[in-house]
Structures are given as C-alpha cells and as structure tokens.
Amino acid sequence: DAMVIQNPRYQVTQFGKPVTLSCSQTLNHNVMYWYQQKSSQAPKLLFHYYDKDFNNEADTPDNFQSRRPNTSFCFLDIRSPGLGDAAMYLCATSRDRGGFQYFGAGTRLSVL
C-alpha cells in the first residue's frame, strides 16, 4: 500500500511552461518535503512544510514554489521551467522534524 503517492510519475513540459507536481500521503505526518535529484547525484532539499509552516532552503531558486492546502497534500510549482530543471522530484514525509523520511516513487520531469 503506497503511503506517499506522487503524480504524475512522468511529466513532460515545454521550456517556460508552468508545471505542477503533486504529492499526497496517507500517514498523517506533520512534515512534507520536496527534493530535487539529478542523475547520479544526492537528493537536494528544496523546501519543507512543518504542518502549515513553510521552510525554504536558502539556495532554492525563486522559480520553485510550494503549496500545502491540507495535511495530506503538497504541491510543487515550477513557474518557468528551464532545461536545468529536468530531474527527478521526490516527495517525502516524516512524523516530526528529524525523524526518518518516507519517500514517494518520484516524478521524472523532462523539459523540452
């Protein structure tokens, strides 16, 4: 039973065309994270929500935004995707900050 669900699994967008990635969780965890992972690289944290409290990483580009309308859902919005934004985007949850994180299967984003 999937506990962290990401949709879609694969997303193709055009250069500059806004795109939204979705994440939902059935764990009722307080914290939801978004990571970017490029090929053969470590996952890089973009931001996280602790409940409704949004926490942006200092080096996350302004092009990336997030929304968490309720406990179960979190969205990643890329306002104007560039070629360098092509990557795997991973959503994760944890019960509290500092706990181990459950990851979704990821969304592979391609930018044409």
Place this chain on the structure above:
Amino acid sequence: EDQVTQSPEALRLQEGESSSLNCSYTVSGLRGLFWYRQDPGKGPEFLFTLYSAGEEKEKERLKATLTKKESFLHITAPKPEDSATYLCAVLEGSNYKLTFGKGTLLTVNP
C-alpha cells in the same frame, strides 16, 4: 566540502561475494544516520537509522554499523536483487535537514 562522502561510487560483486559500503561524515553533533536503498527510477526506500557510535542494525543480508566518523553497510552473500544505489544521509545538531551522500551503485552479478 562534502559533509557526507560515500565510497566506492560503484561496486560490482559476484553473487555470494560479501563486501562493505562506506559512508564518512564530517558533521558535528550527529543526531542520526540513515541508510536508504534506491532502485532506478524510484524513490529511496528506508533501511536503517543509527543514532550512536557502536550501534548496529541488521535486516536480512544487510548490516549497518556506526562509528564517530563513519558508517558501514555490510552485505553478506549478496543476491542480484540487492543491486541498487545505496544512499547514506545524516541529521546533525539542531538542523532538521537530512544531508545525503551521492550514493554507491551496487551491481550483483549472478
């Protein structure tokens, strides 16, 4: 300078050939070290958490150990289905953030 360094970058083993993967870290005030397995095109799957030097955890053919400066993931008599990238991540001090290494790509040949 990387805070979490994994070695080797890639490891190829024959089925049944035991080996170890290394994760060294330079963070201060380690609160936890995490091992994940990641299959191609999928999200990381949680394996172990270690909290203090000397701690060990086991799961099937995998055993994780922790010292003050590094962690090892020992793989005993691996099978082809153990082929994956193994990621190490650390949680430090008062920081909530997991810092990942780049991973070790393990290939087990039948």
